[in-house]
Amino acid sequence: MTLIAAFYINNHPVLIGDVLISCPDPSQLINIPTHENLKISPPEDLWRGVSGLRQKVNIISSNLMVAWCGDWCAAHTLLKELKARSDAENFTRNSLNFFFESDEIRDWMGKAEVCFIGYIMDDDGIKEFKHSFNGAKINEIKIPTYGNTFIAGSGSNDLIHRLETTVPRQPSIPKKTSEYDDAVLASISICGALLVTDFKNILSSYGGSFEIATLNKQGMFEKVNDITYFQWWVSNCESINPKLELVRKAYKLIYIKDVLVVFTLSMGQTFRSLIRDSVNYTEFPIDECQFYTIAPCYYPYSPEKEIWSVVSGVPIDITSSLNCNHLLPIEYNNLSGEISFVPGKKTICKPQLFPDKNNYIVEWPNNRLSTLIIKNEDLHDLKNSYKRK
Incomplete structure (x- = not known):
């Protein structure tokens, strides 16, 4: 099973x-990235297995992006053919509809339950679409803000539930960010919130990590790249x-060619103060870093060895231009030392855009990942998020 969605943020397709x-x-x-020990210690009430990782969101071309749900083999067959035909000639909404409804494709799908949603861009503009085979369910709803x-x-x-109860980030007036920036910051807030609950998500057979695709500033569909998710x-x-307090795990997502690489950073709780160029920072140790390579569904390679051959030798920069900080209000039980959430207090999300990558820095002494360094002014802003103005 899975989770895919197509919606608009301030009229921007996501x-x-x-x-x-x-x-x-x-x-x-x-x-998997969010559960590095799932194979050793799975949840007792896990009712389905986790057999692999694959991108559900696929950029077929600069004018076509598609997400799939259901039978993996059927999705692979269709998307591989879709990409091959798109490479020869761009689809329009009419030719795309003809492709999905053709007898040839329906024969290929056989009895597989699989569905596809996405966006097509042609001379008539941008339009969402959906196609389902053999009863695979797609929920179509109108949400006022999406x-x-x-x-x-x-x-x-x-x-x-999350979309119906969450108001997306509104553009600032006078406008300081682009429609693309607003859509990206709102989208990483949604995906960051899903990562916060990923232990529960796995029990419902979805999660592991989340991807975002949208219309970029050059007017083409592309994946949102270079994101780090933190929880506090x-x-x-x-x-x-x-x-x-920095929660132990952080997640970094980047793309090398079209392969998604997800880093799971295990963070230490001890930290030290640091001054650089008269700027105050706090340094957090990184105890361990694991990474996962995840291919698109249409990808011609299947063995992990072949996938790794694509990404090997490419330098990895862990410092991100996009950070998503989720703040969890907690209280300690003085007797038991247990942690619980503060009643009536909601999680706050603060996405941040750093084009120069100077606020969050990861150092590699002797080519070994070791520390995360964050400006104190950013930490001050985060920790005071709940204080009444």
């Missing part, structure tokens, strides 16, 4: 999807001196 491929056998498991919305997969209800605990959140 396509998101997870990366998990599940199977009926709950004992068949692999480790427009005509398509959602499919086992995570549909979770995302519908904020205790004494409305006091004079709230406490900010």
Whole structure:
């Protein structure tokens, strides 16, 4: 199962999807970015297995992006053919509709339950589309702030609830950011919130990581690249001196060619102060870094060795131009030491755009990842997010 969605943010098209491929056998498991020990210690109530990782969101061409849900083999067959034909000649909304409804494609799909949603751009503008085979369900709803919305997969209800209860980031007036920036910042907030609940998501057979595609500033469809997701605990959140703690995991997403590479950073809780060029920073140790390579569904390579041959030798920059900070209001039980969420307090998300990458820095002494360095002014802003203005 999965989670894919097509919606608009301030009239800007957005396509998101997870990366998990599940199977009926709950004992068949692999480790994934959000659960590096899933194979060793799976949740007791896991009712489906996790058999692989694949991109659900696929950029077929600069004018066509498609997400899929359902049978992996059927999706691979269709998207591989779709890309081959698109490479020869760009699709229009009419030729795309003819492709999906042709007898040839329906014969190829056979009895597989699979569906596709996405956006096509031609001389008539941008239009969302959906196609389903053999009863694969696509939810089509209108959400006032997100427009005509398509959602499919086992995570549909979770995302519908989130979109119906979350107002997307509004453009500033006078406008300081582009429509693209506003759509990206709102989208990473949604995906970051899904990452916060990913332990629960796995029980519903979706998650692992999330991708975003949208219309870029040059008027072409592309994946949103170079994102790091952080989670923070904020205790004494409305006091004079709230406490900010970095939750142990952080996730970095980049693309090398069309392969998604997800880094899972295991962060230490000890930290030290640092001054550079008269600027105050805080340095957090990175205890461990693991990475996962995830191919598009249409990808011709399947063995991991072949996928790695594409990304090997490419220098990796962990410092991101896009950061997403989720702040979790907590309180400690003084007797048991247990942590619980503060009743009535919602999680706050603060996405950040850093074109110069100077606010969050990752150092590689002797080519070994070791520390994350964050400006104190950013930490101060984060920890005071709950204080009443």
